[in-house]
Amino acid sequence: MPTQSYLLPDVGEGLTEAEIVEWKVKVGDVVAINDIVVEIETAKSLVELPSPYAGEVTALLVEPGQMVEVGTPIIAIGEPGSAAAAPTAPAPEATSPVEATVSTGSTDDTEIDWSNPAASGGGEGESLVGRQKAERGPVRRPRKGSASPSTESAAATQMQVQGAFAPGGAQSDPVVESEEPAVPATSARPDPVESRVADPLTPPAATGDVRVLAKPPVRKLAKDLGVDLATLRGTGPGGVVTREDVLRWSSSDERQRGAAVALRDASSLGSSGTESSPALAVKPDREWREPVKGVRKMMGEAMVGSAFTAPHVTEWVTVDVTGAMELVERLKGHRELRDVKVSPLLLLARAAILAIRRTPVINSTWDDAAQEVVFKRYVNLGIAAATPRGLVVPNVKDADRLGLRELAEALSALTATAREGRTQPAEMSGGTFTITNVGVFGVDAGTPIINPGESAILCFGAVRKQPWVVTRDGVDVIEPRYVTTLALSFDHRHVDGEAGSRFLRDVADVMEDPGTALLF
Template identity: 45%
Template sequence: MGQKITFNLPDLGEGLTEGEVAAWLVEPGGEVKLNQPFVEVETAKAVVEVPSPYTGTLSDRHASPGDTVDVGSPLATFEVEGVEERAEATTKASSEGKRTPNLVGYGAKEDAPKRRKRRREAATPPPPAPEPPVAEPVTPPVMTPPEPEPEPAPSGPALAKPPVRKLAKDLGIDLRTVAPTGPHGTVTRSDVEAAARAPAAAPGAGGEERIPIKGVRKATAQNMVASAFTAPHATVFLTCDVTGMMDAIEELKGRKEFTDVKVTPMLLVAKAVLMACRRHPMINAHWDESAGEIVVKHDVNLGIAAATPRGLVVPNIKAAQHLSLVDLAGSIGSLVRTARDGKTQPGDMSGGTISITNVGVFGVDTGTPILPPGESAILVFGAVRPQPWVHEGEIAVRQITTLGLAFDHRLIDGELGAKFLADVGDFLADPGETLLAWT
C-alpha cells in the first residue's frame, strides 16, 4: 500500500503567512504527476498555482475554496509509492514553510495507479440489494397532464473550470446563484458574464452587505496603516504644461522600434522620474529605523500602481534606470497586464524604491497617496487636459497636468522634494533630445 503524506502550505512569497484556496484543480482520488499544478492559492500578492511535490494520488483536501490556510498548515494529503525515506524529509520541509521548487524528485512508480485502482475496487463494498417493490393501488387514468415537477435545487459547489471560478470571484458573483448552461450542469464564462450584467435586486430597508477582509485588500490595509503611522508624509504639487510630452508620444509612435509596444504618457513620466532620480539620488532612499541609517539605493526599482479586480497592487521594474525607452515601455505594459490577470509573482511586488500612481486615467487631477512600505517617495500623475496657458508671452490652449509628490519627511526635506518634482515637470514640458535619445 502506498504511503500517505500530508503536504503543508509552503511559503509562496517573501513574508507571506497565509493563503486563500481559490480553486482545486484535482479532485480527491485523482492522479497527479510531479510538478503538476493541483490547487490555486490566492495570496496577498498574487494567485499562485501550487505544483504537486509527488507523482501519485491526491487522497484528501484539507480546505475548501474560500478557506484561508496558514503557511505550514495541512493543505492536502497524497498517496505515494516508494517514498518512505524521502517523505519524512519532504513533510518536515513543508511544515517549516519551504518553497515548493525544493520538492522536485519525489516521484512514484509508473505502475502504482493501476495497483491503487485495484485496491480501491476491492475495498469498495457492494451496493445494497434493492428492496422489493411495494404494491400500490391502481389509479384510474387522469386526462389532464400533471404539472412538471420543479427541478431540485443544486447542492454542493457549482461545477466550473478554474478560469471561470476566478472570473466569478473577480466580478463578485456567487457561482451557486448562476444558472449553468454548459454540459453536465457546468457553469461557463458566458453564464458568469450574463449574471454580472443582470440588474441587482434592490436592497430592502436597512439592508447591508458584508465583505470579508482578506487577500489584497487585507494586505493593502495593513501596509497603508503601517506606512501612514510610521513615515511622516508631506506632499508638494506642480501644475505644468506637458504639450511637449504629448507631441513626443506621437513622434515615438511613428518610430519602427516602437511598433510592438504601447506608447502612453506613463512611459515618459516614468522616464522623467528615472532621470530626476539620477540628479537627486536621495529621493531613491530608505529610512532604516532599526539600523539608524539612511540607505541610498543605487538601483531604481520603479513601482507602477495598478488597479486590478483584486485591489490595488504596486509591482516594480527592477533596475529600471538601465532600460532603454523601448524596453521600459515593454516592461510597463507587461507589468500592468500581469497584475490585472492576478499573476504577478511575489518577487515583483517586493523591493520597490520609488513609485508612480496614475490617477489621470480616472479623470482625476491629483491626490495625496500613502507611501508604499519601504519607499520614500511616490509621484502622482493627474489627468492631461487642454487648458488656456501663458506660452511664450501669449495665452494659448496647451496640454496641462498636475503632478504631486508624496515623500517621507524624515529623510526628504521640502526643498529636495520640490526640486525633484520641478525637474520631472521640466523633462515633461520639453523632452527634446535628452529624453527621446534614450531609446
C-alpha cells in the same frame, strides 16, 4: 509509495496564511511533479501551486474559500488506485471538549463541533466529530424529577472542567455519582426534532442560551459574509446549519426576510414598553459586507503603517505637457517602438528615473532600527495598479538600466499581469520608488501614501486640453495646451523640502520639454 500530505508552503516573504481559491484537480486524478493542483490567494497575490509529488489525488483536505495557515496539509497524494479508500477530509482525533480543555487550558467555541452530542452535552445521536457515545465515559442517569439528560450531561461536563483545574494545579477525578442534586444548566444543543421545520428560511425563535449547531468552517464562512447564525434554521441532520444554509441566507431574498424579522423584533420591543429604535428597521438590502482578506487586507495594513510612521509632505506642480504628448505620437510611429505601447506614463517613468540621478535621496530608505538612511544605486520602479482584489504595486527591477523599448515592454507586462491578479510576491518586493497614475480615472491629482520601504511616490494626474498662457516673440497669448498636474509625496524625516522640490521640478521640466533630458 505511502500517501504524502502536501503542506501549504510560504510562497511569499514571511506570509503566514492563504485562502484556497480553486482546486485544479479532484480526487482520483493522477498528477505528476510540478503539475498545478491548486490556486491560492495570499496577502499579496494569486498564486498557482505545483505538486511536489507524483501519484493519485486521494483527498482534498481544505474546501475552497477557506483560510489556512502555512504548514497545514491541503492535499493528499498516494498510490494510483488508493483514492477510493481514502477519506475526503482528515479524520480528527477522538478528543472530547473536556479533554481539549484540560490539555490546552482553554476552549474556543469556534473549535467545537456543536453538532456532536458529545461536544454539546446533548442527547444521543450520531457524532459528526469527536468521540462516539461508548467513548464518552460513564454518565449518571437522571434521577426522577431532575433536569433533562442533555442538562445532566452539560452539568457533568462543567463539573469535569472545574475538577480538571482545581486549586493547586492538581487534576481532580471527574464525579460520576453524587448525592447532591444536579446543577441546572442550559443545554447548548437544541432539540433535534424542533430543529427540523418545513421552511428552512424561517428564523428560529429566541430560546435563551441556545447554541446554534454548525461546524467550524461554516461558522467562519458566516462570519466572513456577515451572517448571524442565530437567524438561520439549519437543514442538516439534527438541525445543523450547513454551508448551503449560510449561502442561501446571504442572498438578497433572504436578507429581505431578515429585515422582516428585524421589524417584528422592533415591534415586539415597542409593545413591551421599550421605545422602538428606527435603526432596528433598516433594510438589509441597503448595505452589504465583504470580508477584509488577502491583497486588500495587506494593502490596508501597509497603508496604515506607512501613514502613521513616515511624516508625509506633498507638493504639486501644474505642467504644460504638450511637448511630451507630441513626442508620444512621434514615437508611436518609430520603427523600433511600433509593436510596443508608448504612452505618457512611459515618458514620465523615464523622466523620474533621470531626475533620481540628480536627487538620489528620493531613491533612499529610512532605516529606523539602525538610524541610517540607505541610498540605492539601482531603481526598482513600482507602478501602482488597481485590481478587483485590491491595490498592488509591482515593480520593474533595475529600471534605470533599461532602454526606452525595454522599459515600455516591462511596464506593459507588469500592468497586464497585475490586472489579471497574477502578480507574484517577488515582483512586489524590493521597490525603491513608485508612480501612481490616477489620470486614467480622470482625476487631476491627489496626496498619495508612500509605499512601505520607500521614501517617495509620484502621482500622475489626468492630461487635459486647457487654455494656457504661452509667450511667443515676447507676446503672451492664450492657446489650448495639454496640461497635467504632478504631485509628489515624500518622507520628511530625511527628504527635506529643497530635495523634494528639486526632484519634482526636474520631472516637470522633462515632461514640458523632453529635450532637456539630454542635460541629465
